[in-house]
Amino acid sequence: MQEQMHKLLDEVLAGADEEEIISIKQLLNGVKRKQKHANESIIGGIFAMDKCSEDGNFTINIPITPVTHNSLNIVHGGVTATLVDTAMGTLANMMLPEGYGAVTTNLNVHYLAPGIGEELTASATVIHKGSKTMVVDGKVMDSKGKVVATSTGSFFIIKKY
Amino acid sequence: MQEQMHKLLDEVLAGADEEEIISIKQLLNGVKRKQKHANESIIGGIFAMDKCSEDGNFTINIPITPVTHNSLNIVHGGVTATLVDTAMGTLANMMLPEGYGAVTTNLNVHYLAPGIGEELTASATVIHKGSKTMVVDGKVMDSKGKVVATSTGSFFIIKKY
Amino acid sequence: MQEQMHKLLDEVLAGADEEEIISIKQLLNGVKRKQKHANESIIGGIFAMDKCSEDGNFTINIPITPVTHNSLNIVHGGVTATLVDTAMGTLANMMLPEGYGAVTTNLNVHYLAPGIGEELTASATVIHKGSKTMVVDGKVMDSKGKVVATSTGSFFIIKKY
């Protein structure tokens, strides 16, 4: 298996331009991030999501790199959606007692400006916490503080088994 | 550089469980897919998006694997959003004449069932095509035909430079 | 009281242009509609909502009149939202057993064309029916069959007391 993987890596490196080399490195490091529990999923790892919770605010950062780009070299709308959904969902889960989880039932994203620059930061705020449902507000900003996207998420509260 | 990459691969493989090995393979193959123009972006490649356009219908498939999972081992809501946004956006762009592009201004996703099984298929249908804006409907189904998510996307039509 | 009301009517009629006279008539008839149980609320009555359920399809019609207009003399976006929310909500409630009700948790409306012509017709289709939540699709068309708005509604299923 090990040998087969190195052969695959060689094949990919052979045809790789600079952006692809950066991507390969970020992807491999992404799996490493999951192994080291810096992220809970491969998705979180490969986008290099850094979570930060201070002063009652909850944010997630990702660097803007070839991994996050669409074919026009701006951040893929799906990546922005993934980022803000993760920020809102993580915050929703943080609000719940042990044994309960929040699952997204609705995600609504308004894209306001292209995702460009060094990194994107998503922040989340709970705007409604009922016994069965939650509604969370999310905002994505670029490194200069410009709002790239605003979002709302609806969550359904479930009892985990 | 090559040597450094192989060293990184070895480090990641050293601590990898079965799911992570599957992921590493899919990620490296994802970059390869982009090199071979099977996908236009790293994102499209690592999720192994297969586009299919026949009989007036447009669909995109992705396999459900550890790469698409969240920490609960079901498809990450952000991946479903990325999939359906890509299906709707690609269709929107296909409807436009040379020199014009469609950018997502609003993405709304209702999550109806957990993404489980072998693969997810997103289909898209144009429901409004104006001179300045388009609205597209999207649906994501699992391998058994169960609807996992429904979505609408608003697009703004721009002139490319 | 009766006398006071006739005095109020006289005052309003004194300054009324043709559109306002049409409106007064529709508003008074709207209350009458509720009294005769043609509608269950004043809102339904004053917009003269006609519900129709045949061949598995559920629709609601309203005439386009000065009552439904905004200041630009096209149908007020809120009226279109009210119409499609009523169609989706009524259908959701029709799907439930005795003693249960569906309350809207999310309403998303895409406005595609101005509401003009003789009447608007909203139709609704259930796209997901779970034990706790429902998602319904709604569409609003003008008299010529042009789609004026598309919509999705999320509903939470509650036990009535």
Next chain:
Amino acid sequence: MQEQMHKLLDEVLAGADEEEIISIKQLLNGVKRKQKHANESIIGGIFAMDKCSEDGNFTINIPITPVTHNSLNIVHGGVTATLVDTAMGTLANMMLPEGYGAVTTNLNVHYLAPGIGEELTASATVIHKGSKTMVVDGKVMDSKGKVVATSTGSFFIIKKY
């Protein structure tokens, strides 16, 4: 015509319960409000919308009455949608230079709590103002300051003729 209207009023009053009498009064006064330019449309008048702009904040109030009720005697979701759409749309139009107008392209409303109490107040905040599109945030609160609904609206900027 005048006679016919008084006859209609008598018919409606004959079968009216207390709530319907309150409604008839509010509806007739609503037309009067439009005549006196307190509101720009019949819709605004019959819901007795009071606009208020101070200290950079923009709000609209409506009293909760039988006119705003659904068949369950809480505020009809469509009324809440109409209220917040009007607040967001009015603010959007206030931000534009002479000769330009903003039309709603997307309205998304999360309903958080039943609309009960004395009145509802909608406030709006611009979160994005581009050259072609605007995105506005809206919030609806009851008399006790409880958030009843949150909303976002997308607007397309048009040149008026």
